[in-house]
Amino acid sequence: MTEDMWAAVPPGSPRRLLTAAVDAFAGVGYHGTSTRHIAAAAGMSAGALYVHYRTKADLLFQIALAVHESVLAALRDALAAAGGEGHAPRVRALVYAFAGWHARHHLAARVIQNELGALEPEHAERIAGLRRTVRALLRDEIRAGAAAGEFDVADVEGTARALASLAIDVCRWYRPEGPRTPEEIGALYAHLALRMLGTGNG
Amino acid sequence: MTEDMWAAVPPGSPRRLLTAAVDAFAGVGYHGTSTRHIAAAAGMSAGALYVHYRTKADLLFQIALAVHESVLAALRDALAAAGGEGHAPRVRALVYAFAGWHARHHLAARVIQNELGALEPEHAERIAGLRRTVRALLRDEIRAGAAAGEFDVADVEGTARALASLAIDVCRWYRPEGPRTPEEIGALYAHLALRMLGTGNG
DNA sequence: CAGTCTACTGAGCGGTCGCTTAGGATCTCC
DNA sequence: GGAGATCCTAAGCGACCGCTCAGTAGACTG
Numbered sequence: 001m002t003e004d005m006w007a008a009v010p011p012g013s014p015r016r017l018l019t020a021a022v023d024a025f026a027g028v029g030y031h032g033t034s035t036r037h038i039a040a041a042a043g044m045s046a047g048a049l050y051v052h053y054r055t056k057a058d059l060l061f062q063i064a065l066a067v068h069e070s071v072l073a074a075l076r077d078a079l080a081a082a083g084g085e086g087h088a089p090r091v092r093a094l095v096y097a098f099a100g101w102h103a104r105h106h107l108a109a110r111v112i113q114n115e116l117g118a119l120e121p122e123h124a125e126r127i128a129g130l131r132r133t134v135r136a137l138l139r140d141e142i143r144a145g146a147a148a149g150e151f152d153v154a155d156v157e158g159t160a161r162a163l164a165s166l167a168i169d170v171c172r173w174y175r176p177e178g179p180r181t182p183e184e185i186g187a188l189y190a191h192l193a194l195r196m197l198g199t200g201n202g
Numbered sequence: 203m204t205e206d207m208w209a210a211v212p213p214g215s216p217r218r219l220l221t222a223a224v225d226a227f228a229g230v231g232y233h234g235t236s237t238r239h240i241a242a243a244a245g246m247s248a249g250a251l252y253v254h255y256r257t258k259a260d261l262l263f264q265i266a267l268a269v270h271e272s273v274l275a276a277l278r279d280a281l282a283a284a285g286g287e288g289h290a291p292r293v294r295a296l297v298y299a300f301a302g303w304h305a306r307h308h309l310a311a312r313v314i315q316n317e318l319g320a321l322e323p324e325h326a327e328r329i330a331g332l333r334r335t336v337r338a339l340l341r342d343e344i345r346a347g348a349a350a351g352e353f354d355v356a357d358v359e360g361t362a363r364a365l366a367s368l369a370i371d372v373c374r375w376y377r378p379e380g381p382r383t384p385e386e387i388g389a390l391y392a393h394l395a396l397r398m399l400g401t402g403n404g
Numbered sequence: 405c406a407g408t409c410t411a412c413t414g415a416g417c418g419g420t421c422g423c424t425t426a427g428g429a430t431c432t433c434c
Numbered sequence: 435g436g437a438g439a440t441c442c443t444a445a446g447c448g449a450c451c452g453c454t455c456a457g458t459a460g461a462c463t464g
Contacts, residue, residue: 032233169371
């Protein structure tokens with residue numbers, strides 16, 4: 001479905017450092033992680049990290065860039081596959097992809113939900129733009145479906161926020177050893193989403 | 203409605219330290235906050251913190267205890283006020299209270315959602331018990347409503363998890379200067395919850 | 405084979421961390 | 435009015451932080 005999240009990151013040390021940082025940031029947070037720990041997890045000494053990344057914050061920024069582009073690609077793939085068969089199937093595809101992505105990539109997702117405050121301001125602004133794009137994809141689809149009379153939604157902004165929030169929060173509670181696969185979570189959430197939009201069937 | 207969240211914490215220095223810690227933890231995380239910063243925000247020097255709390259982790263534990271008891275009290279008050287008038291009004295009251303609480307206390311809520319990993323194991327286990335109690339309140343109500351034929355729910359566990367998740371995530375995106383009051387968010391979410399449960403009206 | 409570039413190690417710099425300690429100020433109780 | 439308890443400050447301990455840098459090993463270039 002979606003290509004590898006780290007496809008744009010050079011393989012070898014840069015990618016190993018990046019994935020080690022994701023694991024560490026997701027576990028104990030950006031401030032709780034030392035550059036020595038990240039480097040050791042990637043199999044090298046602390047100084048070598050700075051051959052590939054300017055600072056620890058730059059490492060976080062590269063993670064945020066790759067992850068947000070991955071989720072954007074997943075949503076656009078879902079919309080493309082859904083085609084123009086009405087707004088309900090398109091929203092269903094969006095929520096299925098969004099929730100499933102947050103389960104599959106729950107560690108990376110936790111990093112970009114909780115640790116963005118550590119970015120430098122200009123980097124944070126660039127990431128904020130990507131996040132606005134993601135939110136707009138869902139909101140516009142709901143607005144169009146409501147305008148077409150396909151959905152029964154009094155508060156488009158609030159309901160879109162709730163749908164996105166529901167899918168995003170999967171990354172907080174999801175455990176791979178839990179009873180549900182990412183696909184099952186996506187299917188359940190798509191079903192709940194259509195009910196929230198008042199389609200009648202779900 | 204609900205009494206002050208810090209009612210059980212001695213006023214004066216202990217309470218000032220605790221609220222200063224909540225603000226700091228919510229802003230830059232547990233590991234990103236220094237005991238010197240907390241003490242300064244409470245108007246005293248770093249050493250004075252240790253007169254009132256054993257360690258920095260103990261401060262977090264006291265926060266977690268007070269906050270979880272506050273949310274439990276809010277839910278029990280909501281159930282008591284809803285009485286036995288059917289399961290839909292009881293779930294509506296639960297979601298209204300839960301979502302509204304997470305908006306009103308979004309800073310404290312962020313701390314207990316994101317920073318519990320820093321607790322010592324025995325403290326973490328005690329907090330986990332309180333969290334199980336909270337989840338059970340919602341799940342049991344949904345299960346009872348489904349058993350009574352009042353809800354149309356195929357996956358009680360998953361739907362209960364989704365309802366709780368939706369309300370909890372309010373604390374991540376809520377901003378006091380935003381367009382909606384905690385009460386409006388609670389009302390919208392209660393409406394969406396009943397739709398998710400297939401009550402037909404919402 | 406000399407010269408250059410890249411990736412890396414190991415040591416270490418200045419600074420901040422959580423926490424302790426000695427000692428002072430203020431209050432209560434007998 | 436002395437004894438003890440409580441709350442606080444200022445100083446500082448050892449550990450760890452992000453990051454730098456001199457030096458090295460190996461690959462590529464002419």
